[in-house]
Amino acid sequence: MNILAPSILSADFTILGQQIKETEAAGAQYLHFDVMDGIFVPSISFGLPVLKSIRKASKQVYDVHLMIEEPIRYIEHFVESGADIITFHVEAASDSREVIDKIRSLGKKVGLAIKPKTPVEAVVPYLEHIDMLLVMTVEPGFGGQKYMDECTDKIKEARKLISDAGLSVDVEIDGGVTVDNVNVPLEAGANVIVAGSAVFNGDISENVKNLLGKMQ
Structure with a gap:
């Protein structure tokens, strides 16, 4: 099943709750929450x-993407604040398996992310222990960037590794998605699509419905 995860990084925070409800009403199954530490x-x-305050805004799956050093320090806090899926970067953890086990022990789904320049091979040791692999399709840290075409092959490689291993792992992509190019990562093997500007710039309901229409 293909899933749309609007990223609130692009939302209007003066009316954040209202906009979240709008994405849910239009059919977006997930809500993507980007946590950045400046390091x-x-x-x-x-x-x-912020996560704790918006948890009551919708019944969507709260997909929390930790772009922080040594994420193990904050796992319990994000679970307590309402995360359903916690994704961390393999590049940011000194012991990725420890972080995976911590998230799992708290009853939440586990995501593992890689930057555009990190080879897919970096996550191979962990594939059987995670629920989702996030392939960044822009350099993490800023919204509104252009989709990096060279990442399409990484999506294909990730999906092949997962399929060849007989695993049921979602492939999520984050960065530069528009209604005009969303078919590219989908055809490469992604099934969870993060979209920020493409959802929150303009008519949110219409944007969500248009994206979902292209994702069928």
Whole structure:
């Protein structure tokens, strides 16, 4: 099943709850929550208080993407604040298996992310222990970037590795998706699509419905 995950990084925070409800009403199954620490990535975004406050805004799956150094430090806090899926970067953890086990022990789904320049091979040891692999299709840290075409082959490689291993692991992509190019990662093997500007710029309901229409 193909899933749309609107990224609130592109939302209007003066009316955030209202916009979240709008994405849910239009059919978006997930809500993507980008956490940036200013160290692993240059930007600082938002954290625990924001997640906790918006948890009641919808019944969507809250897909929390940690772009932070040593994520093990905050796993319990993000679970307590309402995360359903916690995704962390293989590049940011000194012991990825420890982080995976921590998330799993708290009853949540596990995602593992790689930057555009990180080879897919970096996640091979962990594939059987995760629920989702996030292939970044822009450099993490800023919204509104253009989709990096060279990442399409990485999506194909990731899907092949998962299929060859007989695993049931989602492939999520994040960065540069528009209604005009969403078919590219889907055809390459992705099934969870993060979209920020493509959802929140303009008519949210119409944008969600148009994206979902292209994702069928």
